[in-house]
Amino acid sequence: MASNPQPPSETFYEELKQCSSIAAAPPPKPWERSGASSGPAPFKPPSAGSTSDVVEASGTARPGEIITSTDRTTTANRNALGRPVPTRPWEQQSYGSNTYGGYGSTLNYGSGYGTGMYGGVGGMYGSSMYGNSMYRGGYGGLYGSSGAYGGGMYGGGIGGPMGGYGMGMGGPYGGQDPNGPYGEPPSPPGFWISFLRVMQGVVNFFGRISILIDQNTQAFHMFMTALLQLFDRSGMLYGELARFVLRLLGIRTKPRKVHPPGPDGLPLPGPDNPHAARGCIEKPKAAPTGSWDNVWENDASR
Amino acid sequence: MPIFKTPFNGYSVKFSPFYENRLAVATAQNFGILGNGRLHVLSLPPSPAAPISEIACFDTADGVYDLAWSESHDSLLVAAVADGSVKLYDSSLPPANNPLRSLHEHTREVQSVDYNPTRRDSFLSAAWDDSVKLWTVDRPASVRTFKEHTYCVYSAAWNPRHADVFASASGDCTARIWDVREPGSTMIIPAHEFEILSLDWNKYDDCVIATASVDKSIRVWDVRNYRVPVAVLNGHGYAVRKVKFSPHRGSLMASCSYDMTVCLWDYMVEDSLVGRYDHHTEFAVGVDMSVLVEGLLASTGWDELVYVWQHGTDPRAP
Numbered sequence: 378m379a380s381n382p383q384p385p386s387e388t389f390y391e392e393l394k395q396c397s398s399i400a401a402a403p404p405p406k407p408w409e410r411s412g413a414s415s416g417p418a419p420f421k422p423p424s425a426g427s428t429s430d431v432v433e434a435s436g437t438a439r440p441g442e443i444i445t446s447t448d449r450t451t452t453a454n455r456n457a458l459g460r461p462v463p464t465r466p467w468e469q470q471s472y473g474s475n476t477y478g479g480y481g482s483t484l485n486y487g488s489g490y491g492t493g494m495y496g497g498v499g500g501m502y503g504s505s506m507y508g509n510s511m512y513r514g515g516y517g518g519l520y521g522s523s524g525a526y527g528g529g530m531y532g533g534g535i536g537g538p539m540g541g542y543g544m545g546m547g548g549p550y551g552g553q554d555p556n557g558p559y560g561e562p563p564s565p566p567g568f569w570i571s572f573l574r575v576m577q578g579v580v581n582f583f584g585r586i587s588i589l590i591d592q593n594t595q596a597f598h599m600f601m602t603a604l605l606q607l608f609d610r611s612g613m614l615y616g617e618l619a620r621f622v623l624r625l626l627g628i629r630t631k632p633r634k635v636h637p638p639g640p641d642g643l644p645l646p647g648p649d650n651p652h653a654a655r656g657c658i659e660k661p662k663a664a665p666t667g668s669w670d671n672v673w674e675n676d677a678s679r
Numbered sequence: 680m681p682i683f684k685t686p687f688n689g690y691s692v693k694f695s696p697f698y699e700n701r702l703a704v705a706t707a708q709n710f711g712i713l714g715n716g717r718l719h720v721l722s723l724p725p726s727p728a729a730p731i732s733e734i735a736c737f738d739t740a741d742g743v744y745d746l747a748w749s750e751s752h753d754s755l756l757v758a759a760v761a762d763g764s765v766k767l768y769d770s771s772l773p774p775a776n777n778p779l780r781s782l783h784e785h786t787r788e789v790q791s792v793d794y795n796p797t798r799r800d801s802f803l804s805a806a807w808d809d810s811v812k813l814w815t816v817d818r819p820a821s822v823r824t825f826k827e828h829t830y831c832v833y834s835a836a837w838n839p840r841h842a843d844v845f846a847s848a849s850g851d852c853t854a855r856i857w858d859v860r861e862p863g864s865t866m867i868i869p870a871h872e873f874e875i876l877s878l879d880w881n882k883y884d885d886c887v888i889a890t891a892s893v894d895k896s897i898r899v900w901d902v903r904n905y906r907v908p909v910a911v912l913n914g915h916g917y918a919v920r921k922v923k924f925s926p927h928r929g930s931l932m933a934s935c936s937y938d939m940t941v942c943l944w945d946y947m948v949e950d951s952l953v954g955r956y957d958h959h960t961e962f963a964v965g966v967d968m969s970v971l972v973e974g975l976l977a978s979t980g981w982d983e984l985v986y987v988w989q990h991g992t993d994p995r996a997p
Contacts, residue, residue, distance in 0.1 A: 403696035403750055406796065406970060407926050408839055408882035418885050419903055420865075421858060423842045428801035428859065429815045431843060432822050435860035441820030443784055444810045 680988040680996065681724060683731040687717055689979030691745045691965040696796075697753035699971035700725075701734070703770070704985050705758060707742025716743035718758050720770040723987060728997065731987070735770045737777050747792040750799040751816070755779075757802050759789035765804045765814065784812060784821050791834045791877075798842040805835035811847050813859060825857055827864050834877045840885040848878040854890050856902055868905045870898055877921045883929030889946070891919035897934055899946045910946040914955075920964045927973040935963035941978045943990065958986055958994040 424431045432438045566574070687706035695701035700723040708714030716739040722732045741762035749755035754771040758778075763785040766778040787807035794802040801815040801822070810826040830850035838844040843859045854875055856866035871892035881887035881899075887909065889899045897912040897919055916938035925931035930947035941963050943954035961981035969975035974990040988994040 401697075401751065401753060402799065403753070404971060406696075406839070406882070407973075408929075411883055418841070420838070420841045420844045420885075421860070423797075424860065427815065427817075428795065428798055428813070428842070429818055429822050432813065432859050437860065437862050438822055439824060440818065440822060441784060442824040444786060444808045444824065444826055 680727050680986070680992060680994060681729065681731045682987075682995075683719075683721055683733075683985040685717070685719060685979070685983050685985060687715070687742075688961075688981040688983055689965055689985060690743060692977045692979040692985055693746055693748055693967050694969040694971070694975070694977060695748050695753070696750055696970050697748075699969065699975075702967070702977055702985075702987070703746050703748065703756055704965070704979055705743035705746040706979075706983075707744065707761065710981055711742040711744065711761065714742065715739060716741055716760065718743050718746060718756065718768060719985075720756070721985070731985070735774070737768050737774050739766065744789060745791045747794040747802060749802075749816075750794050750796050757792045757794060757804075759792045759804060759806075761788045763787055763789060763806065763808070765789055765792060765812075767816075780819070782814060782819075782821070784824075785810070787831070790831065793836050793845070795837050795842060796839055797837070803835040803837065803845055805832040805847055807831040809849070811835045811845075811857070823859060825864070827855060828853070830874070833875065836879050836888075838880050838885055839882045846878055846880065846888055848875040848890055850874040854878055854888065854900070856888075866902055866905065868900055868902070870900060870905075870908075871896070876918060879922050879924045879932070881924050881929060882926050889922050889924065889932055891922040891934055893918040895919060895936075897922055897932070897944065910951065912944050912946060912951050914942060914944075914952045915940065920962070921966050923966055923968055925968050926970045927968075933966050933968055933976060935966040935978055935980070937962045937964075939963055939980070941966050941976070954990060956988075956994055959984070 424434070426434070429438070683704070685704060685706045687708045688710050689704055689706050690711060691705040693703055695703070702721050702723070704719040704721060705716070706719065707716045718737045718739065719733055720735040722734050724731065737758075739758070739760050741760050743758050743760055745759040747757045749757065752769075754769050756768040756770060758766045758768060760766055762783075764781050764783040765785070766782070767780040768777045769779055772779075785804065785806035785808050789804050789806040791805045792802055800817070801813060803811055803813055805811045809828045809830060809832060810824050811828075811832055812821040813823040813825070814821050825847070828847065828849040828851050832847050832849045834848040836846055838846070844856065845859070846854055846856050848854050848870075852869060852871055852874060854868040854870045855864040856868070857864050868888075868890075870890040871894050873893040875890050875892045877891040879889055881889070886902045887899060888902065889897055891897050895913065895915050895917060897915075898908040899910040899912070901909050912934075915934065915936040917936055919934050919936045922932055922934045925933070928945075930945050931953070932944050932946070933941065934944065935941045939957060939959045939962060941956040941959070942952060944951050945953045956978070959978065959980040959982050961983075963978055963980040965977075965979040967977045969977070975987065976990055976994075977985065977987045978994070979985045986994040988996075
């Protein structure tokens, strides 16, 4: 374990400044106990003294140097490899919105968004978090698309019944495989385009919600209708069955249909009134007294 | 083995070089996109069944992407913060007295910090402003700035045997070897066709480095002959976020990836994939191997969980 680690105090930093010797050392590393390396190393032998002394003795010390963006462009010329490097996610002005030809041409930035423009790890913007944006379409939710994970790997899977809810905007358009983006990665969209995409995501989201509510209401209505119909029909079935059983038992029941008397008290044709039916055939029915207005009810004058 | 739930998404985990039961975790809110960060100092329980206890935690105004334990003080921590600052914390002091120092020179997010294990008085920070800075604990400003990379520098690591030599990995698809006494880099290794996210030195062979890249592979290089890689390790399904050589076995290394797995590799043997753990349900972004206990691994990821387990056992087992 620790070879007497010092109890840290408020002033340990001051102590550190004064004494160059190390206050406490961790246990020896396992590799320090082993032998040397596999061969001669191409490194200069280590110098004695503290790191700051060594650097200052070499004449390379430049305390507190701040790298500005202008420094960065000059260093770019010294790139020994001469490889093209992608633009940085925060360099908004270089987003090259001219490639996009307006917001309408979705196809362009669809594929561009996911492939490497937010390269790297760590995360300032959506998809950069995924290490070179392996998840096409950016990191949904927050940036540019409605889904929780944008397109790509999680693709349309998330949110199951909603059918591709998680599909980021880049998803359907992203033709390139983000993990094998051979060729130049297109530059990322500008501010307005990303803003509009965010807005589209929001609108999409609420659209989906309202569709869901509508569908649910409809389904509920149909369910209730069906239920009522079922009760209705089952009541009739019960009646029929009961009559059948009673018939079998030899109990005569009155037929359910009771024919109401017709207008003017005339019995309507039916199985119970054969005479009326015959009479109806033989001679035309007399027009009721008064007018036809009183056909369906008894004449008020009677 | 024990599991610790962090409130934010995990970004990095490191074992203390002083105490075998202590580790620290760097976390960032909202997947590190925006929001606060927190640094946890955790203590492992004596028995595996007990939960991990928290010794200290420090809040920051921006996500913490990486941390490094001091090699000279058992309670001192260096944190890489997304606002471009490098902060020094003393885990034995209350949060009111922390951070001890906030070193603000980087103009972009700081992605990685590494403490010099041999000279023990300095540390490196690698940031998205394409530069690596060398700091010593006795100076209020950086001693030197190394700017040659043409894209974000994602990782910097000291050579375990040479106190003046370190390596850096960058998004410009190169790894560079530096000597703090030289004005420029001493070696440029065009290691991958895609961005390199992490690199580490072999602890038992000071000429061997491993680089992890977005192209889903890990490559092992000998700096004396870097035309061809010593080994190419394929097996991850997405970009490899971190690679770490074992402190106990020369050819063993651990890696974690956006395919949510933590893998163990032995680049010397034919079947190089030694172990595969898929316990994380989100991106695994932090992995470490204990210096003091052989085979003890820790990992963290965006599922806000920290796992500590012995190699060969199931991390999820209670």
